[in-house]
Amino acid sequence: MLKRLFFVSFVFYLCSLIYVEDNSYVHAINKDVVFFDSGTAINGRTMLPMRNIFESLDATVAWDSSTQTITASKGNTTIQLKVNSYKAIVNGKETFLDNPPTIMNSTTMVPVRFVSESLKLPVEWDSTLRVVNIITEGKNIFIYVNDPTINTDKNSKINNYNQLVDLHNNLLFVLQNLEYEKSLYPNYSQDYRNILEKQLTLSKLKLKVMQRMEVILTEIIRQG
Known part of the structure; x- marks a missing residue:
């Protein structure tokens, strides 16, 4: 009787583990997929309209038209970028960009990798799909990079x-x-x-x- 009770208890224990694991697994694949097809390659760097990238990363963004300066904040991180400037300021410290923000067809474009990594978010590039992938809490962001040729x-x-x-x-x-x-x-x-x-x-x-x-x-x- 005790052996049978132990066996039944053990089976319930295994089922509970599977349930918890499945629960976390379902949660893992339940991220919202965000897709942008407005990515543009400039000098080998992926650029995206500033509001698209910052707002998709749940960062607040402000634009100062008089100085053409972008200020974005998320949590404890604040980023300042200026159009056509290779210099950026992250939490008060100067750093330099491979590609500066630029204005294309009246839209301000910013470098995706720099923005994401400044916010401590990993960036992956899939050369087969020509897609940049950024995974953040609750979101799986994909940016298709248009062929510049x-x-x-x-x-x-x-x-x-x-x-x-x-x-x-x-x-x-x-x-x-x-x-x-x-x-x-x-x-x-x-x-x-x-x-x-x-x-x-x-x-x-x-x-x-x-x-x-x-x-x-x-x-x-x-x-x-």
């Missing part, structure tokens, strides 16, 4: 759409490879779960890309 003057929407088609196709390719890789591991293993988490995240990104493509295509059709 493609002419984007009067046909900018069409070019943007075509580049997103390429991104969509590359995502399908990556997801297929992950499906094969996942089949190499037992479905209770951590490797399997890690691949599944990546698949789910990239599937969310694929949906965001398709939604953006639909918006752009609608705009192209309306313009004739």
